Amino acid sequence: MQIALDVIFLIVTIGSSISLFLGRNWKQVLISLGVQYFGVFWFVQLSWPLSLAIIKLISGLIVCVILAFYSEEYEVLTAQDTSWPQGNVFKIFSAGLIVTSTLAISRQASFWIGISNPIVMWIGLYLIGMGIHQLGITAQSERVIIALLTLISGFEIIYANVETSSLVAALLVTINIGLAIVGVYLHLMDQRDGSQ
Amino acid sequence: MTSSIIWIFLPAIFAIILWFIPSRKLTILLGIGLSAILALLAWLLPIDTLLNISGLSLKISSATTILGRQLILESNNQPLMIFLYLSLLIWYICILVTDTYHKLVPYSLIIVALLISAIVVKPFLYASLLIQVSILISIPLLRNSSSSTGRGIIRFLAFQTFSLPFILLSGWLLTGVAVSPEDLSLTNQASILLGLGFIFLLSIFPFNNWIPLLAEEVHPLSSAFILWIFPTIGLLFGCYFLDSYAWIRDSSQLSNILEYAGLIMVVMGGLWAAFQKNLKRMFAYAMIMETGYSLLAINLRGSLGMQPFFNYLIPRTITIFLWTSALSILINKIPSANFTDIKSLAVKYPYSSATIIFSQFSFVGLPLLAGFPNQIFLWEQLNRISPSITILMLIAITGLAMGAIRTLAVLLLSYKQESLIPSESSVQKIFLMVGILLLVILGLFPSLTDPLTTKLPLMFSHLGR
Numbered sequence: 007m008q009i010a011l012d013v014i015f016l017i018v019t020i021g022s023s024i025s026l027f028l029g030r031n032w033k034q035v036l037i038s039l040g041v042q043y044f045g046v047f048w049f050v051q052l053s054w055p056l057s058l059a060i061i062k063l064i065s066g067l068i069v070c071v072i073l074a075f076y077s078e079e080y081e082v083l084t085a086q087d088t089s090w091p092q093g094n095v096f097k098i099f100s101a102g103l104i105v106t107s108t109l110a111i112s113r114q115a116s117f118w119i120g121i122s123n124p125i126v127m128w129i130g131l132y133l134i135g136m137g138i139h140q141l142g143i144t145a146q147s148e149r150v151i152i153a154l155l156t157l158i159s160g161f162e163i164i165y166a167n168v169e170t171s172s173l174v175a176a177l178l179v180t181i182n183i184g185l186a187i188v189g190v191y192l193h194l195m196d197q198r199d200g201s202q
Numbered sequence: 203m204t205s206s207i208i209w210i211f212l213p214a215i216f217a218i219i220l221w222f223i224p225s226r227k228l229t230i231l232l233g234i235g236l237s238a239i240l241a242l243l244a245w246l247l248p249i250d251t252l253l254n255i256s257g258l259s260l261k262i263s264s265a266t267t268i269l270g271r272q273l274i275l276e277s278n279n280q281p282l283m284i285f286l287y288l289s290l291l292i293w294y295i296c297i298l299v300t301d302t303y304h305k306l307v308p309y310s311l312i313i314v315a316l317l318i319s320a321i322v323v324k325p326f327l328y329a330s331l332l333i334q335v336s337i338l339i340s341i342p343l344l345r346n347s348s349s350s351t352g353r354g355i356i357r358f359l360a361f362q363t364f365s366l367p368f369i370l371l372s373g374w375l376l377t378g379v380a381v382s383p384e385d386l387s388l389t390n391q392a393s394i395l396l397g398l399g400f401i402f403l404l405s406i407f408p409f410n411n412w413i414p415l416l417a418e419e420v421h422p423l424s425s426a427f428i429l430w431i432f433p434t435i436g437l438l439f440g441c442y443f444l445d446s447y448a449w450i451r452d453s454s455q456l457s458n459i460l461e462y463a464g465l466i467m468v469v470m471g472g473l474w475a476a477f478q479k480n481l482k483r484m485f486a487y488a489m490i491m492e493t494g495y496s497l498l499a500i501n502l503r504g505s506l507g508m509q510p511f512f513n514y515l516i517p518r519t520i521t522i523f524l525w526t527s528a529l530s531i532l533i534n535k536i537p538s539a540n541f542t543d544i545k546s547l548a549v550k551y552p553y554s555s556a557t558i559i560f561s562q563f564s565f566v567g568l569p570l571l572a573g574f575p576n577q578i579f580l581w582e583q584l585n586r587i588s589p590s591i592t593i594l595m596l597i598a599i600t601g602l603a604m605g606a607i608r609t610l611a612v613l614l615l616s617y618k619q620e621s622l623i624p625s626e627s628s629v630q631k632i633f634l635m636v637g638i639l640l641l642v643i644l645g646l647f648p649s650l651t652d653p654l655t656t657k658l659p660l661m662f663s664h665l666g667r
Contacts, residue, residue, distance in 0.1 A: 177331040
């Protein structure tokens with residue numbers, strides 16, 4: 007049962023992160039991010055008490071709410087990024103590469119860090135990989151913030167297995183929310199300067 | 203009363219109050235006053251000693267406990283407080299004199315408070331989290347002084363954030379190494395993660411391409427602050443790791459890594475600086491060189507301890523703030539810092555132009571200027587290790603010197619005798635003249651900074667000896 011649930015959440019997390027990556031509409035991006043945080047919560051609660059792990063979910067949803075301050079109609083993809091390969095086929099192919107490469111190294115890495123469940127390591131590495139990949143192909147502040155949040159989510163899944171300090175959790179929540187606020191701030195400043 | 207309340211919480215609370223003050227001059231003056239008081243208190247107030255002030259007993263204790271963790275700001279850290287708050291004081295004077303945006307004051311105060319807490323937090327695993335929070339706060343500081351969110355700001359945020367997972371994971375592994383030091387594979391893993399964390403935190407080549415981009419995008423004084431505080435605290439944070447773990451400190455591989463990383467940064471910075479046509483970018487490459495020098499100076503540990511590294515701090519800080527203040531005065535009047543826009547400005551802005559040239563040559567290590575004593579000392583020491591290092595450093599310094607000579611040539615270009623009256627205000631003239639004088643005085647009498655710089659290494663129990 008536990009393995010089945012793990013696999014379901016694994017698929018949900020991978021799916022949501024790919025949807026996040028492909029999304030051109032801000033609403034779709036936020037929904038995908040929210041779902042991704044459900045996945046993060048699930049994998050964190052495998053090693054943390056539920057009462058502490060729920061913080062990840064709540065903070066993730068707060069991040070989504072903060073990011074919703076971007077205009078509702080806002081299209082994520084602008085002309086700024088067109089120099090990079092942007093087709094969906096490319097994105098799905100590259101995400102597939104990240105899925106397979108992180109799967110290949112997850113066993114060794116879980117042994118390295120001392121995590122008994124390789125699925126946890128895999129999803130953590132996968133989210134880190136997706137975050138780095140998104141950072142590599144965008145210069146848009148909104149996309150960069152989403153990429154950094156994805157990267158930190160992946161790290162948090164791995165780190166939850168080795169560190170259970172509530173203060174570290176609180177500081178990581180601060181960093182997540184801080185990143186979202188910085189994202190909104192940069193967007194609002196760009197809007198203000200653009201309208202002047 | 204604890205020391206953390208004075209040097210961490212007080213400036214942080216004050217920063218919030220300052221943020222709401224609309225008056226530019228009042229905000230900056232309050233910032234100057236507070237940093238002066240904090241530096242003075244760091245100099246005068248003894249920690250963990252009972253004070254008797256007109257019948258009133260007072261003891262400043264070093265430890266503050268927050269949620270089971272401690273901020274331990276001991277008397278050994280007081281020289282660092284003096285250095286940081288005095289530097290902040292100089293920076294605020296620069297802001298005041300150059301008519302720069304006053305909201306930089308509260309942001310910088312809170313960033314310095316957070317970074318001090320990162321240095322004194324126990325266990326120091328939490329330091330990387332506090333550094334990350336300060337990085338997030340520095341984004342408004344940078345964005346406020348820029349017309350758009352450019353790639354420099356974005357890359358700064360991304361690269362600095364990368365350091366967080368590596369340092370946190372390495373911190374966890376290091377506790378394992380402390381328990382079983384004979385486990386070589388664990389030691390290697392910890393070293394690799396720690397190394398990667400510091401590559402991002404200190405913006406070591408090749409992850410330093412955000413520095414010239416950032417410097418070009420934002421106001422010179424903002425970039426000066428960021429490029430001064432983060433490498434300085436990052437290097438001190440790195441030294442804490444060296445100080446705490448003997449196996450890192452004694453590793454021969456670490457010595458090679460520091461040497462190569464430092465040399466690459468010095469050579470790359472110097473060579474790139476030679477070809478720059480923008481004064482902001484040239485400053486950025488000079489800063490890359492400076493981080494390289496710091497790594498080389500740290501590598502000279504041993505009988506010299508950390509002294510060569512700390513000797514660099516004061517002249518470098520003054521040179522950074524002077525260069526960018528002079529540049530700020532020019533930037534307020536011209537569209538960009540490109541060579542095409544600064545042509546013949548030495549006639550209209552002789553004081554600012556002279557300050558830029560003096561600062562550049564101080565970084566080069568020209569005799570009689572502030573940078574010279576430390577440069578010559580570093581050269582001597584490195585030449586003993588390997589003459590090839592000295593040759594590479596010579597190439598790098600020639601590059602920066604070429605950049606400085608080109609700047610001088612451009613500033614004096616197309617000299618026309620139509621307006622010989624300097625356009626700087628009287629206050630700016632006095633400030634810049636005092637700055638140049640300070641560069642010369644520190645060049646002639648480098649031991650003037652000794653009362654502070656000789657005490658700075660004491661914050662490290664092993665490296666300081």
